[in-house]
Amino acid sequence: MSEKLPLVLGSGSIFRRAQLTRLGLDFQTASPDFDETPQAGENAEQTALRLAEGKARSLAAQFPRALVIGADQVAWCGGRQLGKPMNVAAAQQMLASLSGKQIEFYSAVVLLNTAANRIQTHVDYTAVTMRTLTDAQIxxxxxxEPDAVYCAGAAKSEGLGTALIEEIDSRDPNALIGLPLFRLIDFLRNEGVEIL
Structure with missing residues (x-):
């Protein structure tokens, strides 16, 4: 029988931690140390995957015999990347600019087996169409929903952000929250970790 490796969520996100908790697995969290600056010439999907992998690999020395989950999400609209507004004024401006538009979310997840130096990667695509919003509604x-300032695009879909959204097109509704669980479950199974 192969060694059971501990599971580590390489993220400081309370949203991702809550998502992983729902699967009923024992895991610990660790905050990755990785530069998240976008690189010239990268598209949104490439950025999300590079950051998710970089976060996982940044924890390899700290967890040399573990399964490390790395994740990142990039939001894209109108030819530009949308960050996390981090304050209310920036969030108001961002939501006003997104009113009535479609946002593309690229949610990357990787599972790094640090003992075997084996990595599985996936980027999930979600298209979100925003309602036309008034300044008063924003x-x-x-x-x-004060936590929305910490979400890409300032829309927290799993909360009141539902009222901002007209339509979501996704293969995995978990991906928009930040962690594509459908594919992560496959990755874990490939490493001998069964959810059920």
């Missing part, structure tokens, strides 16, 4: 949303 202000009301941000007053009631």
């Amino acid at each position: 202000r009301a949303y941000l007053a009631r």
Whole structure:
């Protein structure tokens, strides 16, 4: 029988931690140390995958015999990458600019077996169509959903952000929250970790 490696979520995100907790697995979290600056010439999908892999690999020395999950998400609209606004004024501006538009989300997940130096990678694509929003609606949303300033595009889909969204096109509804669980479950199974 092969050695059971500990599971490490390489993310400081409370949202991703809550997602992984729902699977009922024992895991620990560690904050990766990796430069998240986008590189010239990268598209959104490449950026998301590079960052997810970089985060996982940045924890390899700390966890030399583990299964490390790395994840990252990039939001894209109108030919530009959308970051996390980090404050209410920036979030108001961002949501006003996204009103009535489609946003593309690229959610990357990797599972790095640090003992075998084996990595599995996936990027999930989600298209989100925003409702046409008034300034009053944006202000009301941000007053009631203060965590939204820490979400790419300022829309927290698993909360009140549902009211901002007209349509979501996705193969994995978990991906938009930040962790493509459908594919992660496959990756874990490939490493001998069964959910059920």
